[in-house]
Amino acid sequence: MTITNGKFLLQGPEDAEITILLAHGAGAPMDSASMSAAARALAEHNFRVARFEFAYMASRRNSGVRKPPPKAETLKGEYLSAVAELGANGSLVIGGKSMGGRVASMIADDLYAAGKIVGLLCLGYPFHPPEKPENLRTAHLAELKTPTLICQGTRDQFGTREEVTHYVLSDAIEMVWLEDGDHDLKPRKAVSGFTAAEHLRTVAETVRAWSDRLGDRRAAS
Numbered sequence: 641m642t643i644t645n646g647k648f649l650l651q652g653p654e655d656a657e658i659t660i661l662l663a664h665g666a667g668a669p670m671d672s673a674s675m676s677a678a679a680r681a682l683a684e685h686n687f688r689v690a691r692f693e694f695a696y697m698a699s700r701r702n703s704g705v706r707k708p709p710p711k712a713e714t715l716k717g718e719y720l721s722a723v724a725e726l727g728a729n730g731s732l733v734i735g736g737k738s739m740g741g742r743v744a745s746m747i748a749d750d751l752y753a754a755g756k757i758v759g760l761l762c763l764g765y766p767f768h769p770p771e772k773p774e775n776l777r778t779a780h781l782a783e784l785k786t787p788t789l790i791c792q793g794t795r796d797q798f799g800t801r802e803e804v805t806h807y808v809l810s811d812a813i814e815m816v817w818l819e820d821g822d823h824d825l826k827p828r829k830a831v832s833g834f835t836a837a838e839h840l841r842t843v844a845e846t847v848r849a850w851s852d853r854l855g856d857r858r859a860a861s
Contacts, residue, residue, distance in 0.1 A: 642679075647698075648726060649691040652683035658851050659688040659728035660761060663719060663740025666709040669697050674824040675737050678763055681840040685848045688730075692722045715743045723751065733851065735761030738798065738823065741790075742766055742777060748786040758854050760788040761847060764823045767799030767807065776807070784810040787857075789850045791843045793821020816846045 642651050649670055660682055664670045670691040679689045693701070694715050700706055723734065734744045734757050741762030751757045768775050788810070794801040794817050801817050818825050818839045820832035825843065827834045 642676075647692050647722070649679070650688070651679050652688040653686060654688065656686055656688035656730065657855075658731045658733060658758070659690060659726070660733045660735065660847075661690045661692070661723065661726055661728070661744075662761075662763075663722070663736035663743060664691070664693060664697060665736070665738030665740055665764075668737075669693060669701060672737075674826075677836070677840055678737070678825075678843065681844040682847060685844040687844075687847070687851075688728070690726055690728070692726075694718050709739065712739055712742050713746065715739075716747050719743050719747055720751075723756065731758045731851075731855075733757060733759045733761050735763065737763045738766050745784065745788070746780065748788070749784060752786040757786070759851065760784075760786045762788065762790045763843070764792060764796055764825060765790045765799060767804060770797040773803060778807050778809065781813060782808045782810055784812050786812060787850075787854055788813040789816065789847060790814070791816050791818065791825065791846070793818045793823065793825050793827070793839075795820055796823045798823055814850065816843070818842065 642649055664675055670693045675691060679691060682689050695718060696710055734748060735741045736744050742765065744760055745762065748760045767778055790813060792799060792815060819834060820827040821839055825839050826836040827839060829835055
């Protein structure tokens with residue numbers, strides 16, 4: 641069940657040990673089909689999932705006027721405000737779909753150093769704009785210190801497996817590749833033999849195992 645709480649859409653058990661805060665991509669809202677499906681899969685694996693919208697998307701929803709999204713760098717303050725307003729119980733992982741995950745990655749290290757988050761989750765990271773592989777958005781990822789999981793489709797037009805293999809990424813980043821997945825992680829069943837639901841189940845299971853390792857690491861420190 642999804643409960644609207646002010647600016648957040650909440651799913652999953654209220655007493656979950658880990659809350660995952662997700663922001664949307666540049667062109668679709670927090671309740672898009674792909675975000676709703678991902679949130680549902682994570683909630684079914686005992687995560688508390690919170691989704692929120694940046695102001696430009698909320699304005700678009702209310703006015704119906706579709707304006708271009710602002711630059712990702714300008715949204716960092718809004719994401720920080722969402723973290724503070726959410727006031728998650730237990731451990732917090734931040735992240736999001738595409739641009740939402742990119743914005744989260746820009747603020748993650750400061751929050752991690754302050755003990756406010758335990759990790760970063762990106763669903764379809766936009767390594768570069770479509771058809772512009774030379775315009776990389778990876779400079780800060782080389783030095784990232786926050787434990788990070790990026791779930792990426794192998795044919796994602798924002799960064800395929802073949803492309804990402806050549807990028808310099810921090811050792812803190814783990815990649816999980818979804819065979820034949822697009823930017824929404826959806827495969828072509830006739831090509832891959834997988835369904836979108838199967839890929840999302842793999843994502844949720846991987847996030848569960850990854851977060852358990854984060855917990856083991858914190859317990860040992």
